Amino acid sequence: xxxxxxxxxxxxxxxxxxxxxxxxxxxxxxxxxxxxxxxxxxxxxxxxxxxxxxxxxxxxxxxxxxxxxxxxxxxxxxxxxxxxxxxxxxxxxxxxxxxxxxxxxxxxxxxxxxxxxxxxxxxxxxxxxxxxxxxxxxxxxxxxxxxxxxxxxxxxxxxxxxxxxxxxxxxxxxxxxxxxxxxxxxxxxxxxxxxxxxxxxxxxxxxxxxxxxxxxxxx
Numbered sequence: 001x002x003x004x005x006x007x008x009x010x011x012x013x014x015x016x017x018x019x020x021x022x023x024x025x026x027x028x029x030x031x032x033x034x035x036x037x038x039x040x041x042x043x044x045x046x047x048x049x050x051x052x053x054x055x056x057x058x059x060x061x062x063x064x065x066x067x068x069x070x071x072x073x074x075x076x077x078x079x080x081x082x083x084x085x086x087x088x089x090x091x092x093x094x095x096x097x098x099x100x101x102x103x104x105x106x107x108x109x110x111x112x113x114x115x116x117x118x119x120x121x122x123x124x125x126x127x128x129x130x131x132x133x134x135x136x137x138x139x140x141x142x143x144x145x146x147x148x149x150x151x152x153x154x155x156x157x158x159x160x161x162x163x164x165x166x167x168x169x170x171x172x173x174x175x176x177x178x179x180x181x182x183x184x185x186x187x188x189x190x191x192x193x194x195x196x197x198x199x200x201x202x203x204x205x206x207x208x209x210x211x212x213x214x215x216x217x218x219x
Contacts, residue, residue, distance in 0.1 A: 001219065002102055003166060004130050006112040007140040008150040013171040015053045017140050017201065018111045021219075022057060022064050024212035025107045033065035033105035037094045037129065038078035038113055038120055042071040049073070053111055060207065065105055069097045079119035089121045091132060098133055110135065116154050116163075127161055136164040138198070142172045143185035148192075155193050167198030167218065175202055 005021075007014045018034060025032045034057050042049040049071040057064055070089055072081035082089050102108040110133065112118070112126045120129045130137060137158060141151040151168070158165050168189075174182060186197065199215035201208055 001107045002110070002133075002135040003108075003219070004110045004112060004133060004135050004137045005140060006116050006126060006130070006137050006154070008115055008142075008147060008154045010114045010118075012140055012142045012147075013201075014111055014140050015056050017138075017169050017171055017199070018053070018109050019057050019060060020201070020207050020209070020212040021138075021216060022107075022109055023060055023207055024209060024216045026061060026064055027209070027213070028216070031065075031104070031106045033067070033101055033108045035066075035098055035101050035108060035110045036068040037098070037110065038070045038072065038082075038089065039068050040072045040078045040081035040113060041075045042073050044073070065101070067097065067101045069094050077119040078113050079121050079124070083122065091121060091124065091129070094129070095132060115150075116157055127157065127163060130163055131161065136166040138166050138169060139195075140169045140171050143170055143182045144172075145179070145181040148181075148185065148188055151189060152192055155195055165195050167196045169199035169201060169215065170197060171199075171201045173200055173202045 005014050005018045022032050022034050036051050036053055039051040043052050051068040054066040072085055074081045116127045118126045120126045139154055198218040201211050
């Protein structure tokens with residue numbers, strides 16, 4: 001079982017959702033791995049660079065497998081980070097790393113960078129990387145003003161480019177709100193797309209394991 005976790009934008013909780021899905025599968029006894037092909041914004045440590053997105057997984061589990069092919073500095077797109085560092089990203093290495101890593105797991109989650117049109121490598125968007133890996137996407141969105149547009153554009157682009165969509169995850173749902181856009185987001189979304197909503201994740205200080213357990217039952 002392999003899925004690419006993408007989002008409608010940055011800072012919408014892809015890492016949180018990826019981590020939650022991984023933990024839920026692990027609790028079911030499934031051998032699980034999280035793969036990050038390209039990590040910009042790498043953290044410098046005494047032992048070299050660390051991938052912050054994978055470190056978030058490791059903080060909750062020491063048994064989920066993790067791997068990153070390219071660690072790059074700078075809070076920018078992976079393509080720009082690689083260019084600034086003078087690093088040539090080899091897409092064939094990413095495909096080989098993914099295949100080898102995935103063979104170790106029952107469930108492999110691949111976390112993207114930014115949105116589906118974020119530059120992954122020079123002349124290659126995240127959408128192109130998804131097509132190279134040839135796995136379905138899970139799209140993470142949030143129920144706030146303006147994000148319906150972002151969500152529908154992401155769905156439209158994926159469908160137009162024959163990228164299979166497993167479903168949508170609505171993240172950061174407030175436990176209480178009077179905001180009309182947020183209250184009506186899911187109803188509005190289902191009026192304009194037939195892509196199923198496979199997860200509804202509320203704001204929480206914990207990892208929302210019950211909601212992620214419900215989510216993985218739809219995968």
